[in-house]
């Protein structure tokens with residue numbers, strides 16, 4: 001369990017490794033067991049153990065507590081931090097006891113489609129609707145210029161990324177527009193003129209032919 005190293009090392013003082021996937025709380029009289037076979041979910045398990053240590057045994061790590069207190073993830077616009085490793089959903093008042101942001105997001109995604117309405121309105125208010133395509137299932141917004149995908153949870157502050165592609169797009173669009181205008185302005189008179197010249201040429205040519213024909217006829221005679 002490599003993830004129990006570094007800033008999570010202190011957790012080892014309170015758990016016992018049973019096998020590669022299982023740890024047990026080693027506080028007297030507590031035999032709480034944690035099993036995790038999915039490497040991707042290891043951080044979630046560690047947070048669950050921390051949450052258990054704090055709420056059941058009043059054991060915590062000050063550095064970790066400060067990290068929690070100072071965590072400014074924008075997810076907190078939808079949740080209140082009630083206590084260490086304990087948050088409450090502002091929509092349904094449920095306490096998740098998870099403290100694991102991906103799982104908090106999952107809760108919002110599963111139960112609070114109203115977030116999409118909120119963000120849609122925010123996007124419209126800031127006239128960004130043309131720039132983003134919203135995927136309601138994925139809770140994501142896709143920048144139409146650079147294909148950057150942003151999580152919708154974080155509102156428009158995060159959506160408005162520095163989009164170099166957008167600037168390029170708008171520049172080349174305005175360049176094309178002005179080119180287009182120039183072309184129109186210049187070619188119209190030019191075409192009329194060239195048509196007129198062509199007419200002159202053809203008519204004179206016709207004249208020549210007309211003149212030549214009788215001359216030829218004359219010569220033949």
Ligand SMILES: [Zn+2]
Nearest residue numbers: 025027030032
């Ligand atoms: Zn315990």
Ligand SMILES: [Zn+2]
Nearest residue numbers: 089091092111
């Ligand atoms: Zn909720």
Ligand SMILES: [Zn+2]
Nearest residue numbers: 143145146163
């Ligand atoms: Zn972009």
